[in-house]
Amino acid sequence: MSQQWVVDHVIKASILHPSGAVTKAHPTAIRRGDLVDVAATVEVVNMRGRGGWHSEVMVSPNHILRLKTAVQLRAEGETGSKAPPVSPSGQGVSALPELPVELGFDALHSDEEAE
Numbered sequence: 411m412s413q414q415w416v417v418d419h420v421i422k423a424s425i426l427h428p429s430g431a432v433t434k435a436h437p438t439a440i441r442r443g444d445l446v447d448v449a450a451t452v453e454v455v456n457m458r459g460r461g462g463w464h465s466e467v468m469v470s471p472n473h474i475l476r477l478k479t480a481v482q483l484r485a486e487g488e489t490g491s492k493a494p495p496v497s498p499s500g501q502g503v504s505a506l507p508e509l510p511v512e513l514g515f516d517a518l519h520s521d522e523e524a525e
Contacts, residue, residue, distance in 0.1 A: 422473045432475065443480030449473040 423437040440446060453468045478486075 417471060419470070421471050423476070424473070425476045426478075435476070437474065440474055440476050441480060443483070444476050445478040445483055447475040447477055449475075 421437055423435045423440055424432050425435045425439060426432050449472050451470045451472055453470065455466045455468070457464055457466070
């Protein structure tokens with residue numbers, strides 16, 4: 411069972427700053443309790459066996475975006491603040507533009523390709 415929860419590839423990570431800027435980060439910058447957004451690939455495999463057809467669904471995380479740290483979340487809980495951080499354009503974090511599907515999250519790491 412433990413082998414079913416193994417990630418065998420590098421997961422890209424980024425951090426959303428209160429200004430609305432997104433920067434790449436090492437995956438260890440994400441800690442337990444942080445609020446994150448995860449992009450994942452879902453793969454469905456249909457197999458035929460002795461008992462007939464059955465399907466397996468596998469979810470593979472590709473990119474993790476840290477929205478807020480656990481410390482920030484605790485501080486907001488103590489102050490009762492529920493307002494999302496605001497970007498320089500005046501839009502809330504939830505209004506971040508979606509990346510085109512063909513670009514995926516690689517658009518955030520375009521300089522990483524050159525290394």
